[in-house]
Amino acid sequence: MLSVPTMNPDLKLLIELQELDSAIEGLSAEMQRLPRKIAEIEEQLAAHIRKREADQQALAGNQQARRKRESEIAALREKISRYRNQMLDVKTNEQYRALLHEIEFHETEIRKLEDEILAEMVASESLEESLRGSEQSLAEERSRAHEEITTAKKQQQEEEKKLSDVQARREAAQQRLTADVYARYQRIAALRKGLAVAPASDGACQACYVRLRPQAYNDVKTNQQILVCESCNRILYYVPPPPPSA
Ligand SMILES: [Zn+2]
Numbered sequence: 606m607l608s609v610p611t612m613n614p615d616l617k618l619l620i621e622l623q624e625l626d627s628a629i630e631g632l633s634a635e636m637q638r639l640p641r642k643i644a645e646i647e648e649q650l651a652a653h654i655r656k657r658e659a660d661q662q663a664l665a666g667n668q669q670a671r672r673k674r675e676s677e678i679a680a681l682r683e684k685i686s687r688y689r690n691q692m693l694d695v696k697t698n699e700q701y702r703a704l705l706h707e708i709e710f711h712e713t714e715i716r717k718l719e720d721e722i723l724a725e726m727v728a729s730e731s732l733e734e735s736l737r738g739s740e741q742s743l744a745e746e747r748s749r750a751h752e753e754i755t756t757a758k759k760q761q762q763e764e765e766k767k768l769s770d771v772q773a774r775r776e777a778a779q780q781r782l783t784a785d786v787y788a789r790y791q792r793i794a795a796l797r798k799g800l801a802v803a804p805a806s807d808g809a810c811q812a813c814y815v816r817l818r819p820q821a822y823n824d825v826k827t828n829q830q831i832l833v834c835e836s837c838n839r840i841l842y843y844v845p846p847p848p849p850s851a
Contacts (some may be wrong), residue, residue, distance in 0.1 A: 611828065611829070618782045619801075620785075620788050622775065622790060623800070623801060628771050629772065629775065646750045647648075647750070650746055653746040653747075660739045661703040661736060671722050671725045671726070674725075677718055678718050684707075685711050686779075688704045688707050688708050694702050790828045793833075796838070797839060803839045803840070803841060805841040805842065810834040812834070812837055812839050813836050815837070817841075
């Protein structure tokens with residue numbers, strides 16, 4: 606840091622105040638970003654949970670369909686055995702053939718259902734595999750989300766602490782500043798998106814880049830008064846260039 610021993614004390618405080626206000630602005634923006642980040646992580650996790658649920662439902666649907674067909678087969682088998690019992694009591698060939706025809710028809714139905722069950726069993730293998738995959742990625746996502754949320758919350762606490770430190774320092778700087786100079790600072794800051802104090806160098810205001818009149822620039826260079834840029838109205842101060850290194 607370069608020492609500026611003869612700087613106007615109010616100007617020095619204004620520079621400090623500006624630095625603190627800019628830091629507060631940056632911290633506030635960062636603190637608004639963190640809850641959004643946490644919500645994003647939670648949403649990603651929720652998507653993984655939904656995927657696992659969908660896979661669970663698909664597998665349950667498959668198993669339910671199989672059980673339904675199995676009970677249909679059982680019902681058909683019962684019918685067949687009833688027909689077989691009836692065959693023992695038939696009086697005519699015609700009745701016998703009719704029962705035999707019924708039995709064959711039901712057996713065909715059973716084979717159809719068994720084929721469907723087989724297809725469902727094959728399908729269930731890939732459904733189970735997909736469920737295992739989504740369970741694994743959910744577990745990974747859970748631990749990743751937990752870690753990231755923990756980090757974000759810790760960061761949030763650190764930033765809250767930093768913010769209250771900076772706010773306390775700002776309070777102290779404000780207390781030391783002449784009341785009307787502070788009021789002036791606040792007015793300019795309100796009009797200039799929070800930037801009320803700017804450096805001047807190379808003959809120009811470094812906030813709006815408009816050149817200063819030579820006399821005005823020379824006055825700014827002394828850092829003895831509270832002077833403003835004629836173009837943007839910001840309070841100006843001068844930082845001498847670093848001496849060339851030997
Ligand atoms: Zn300016």
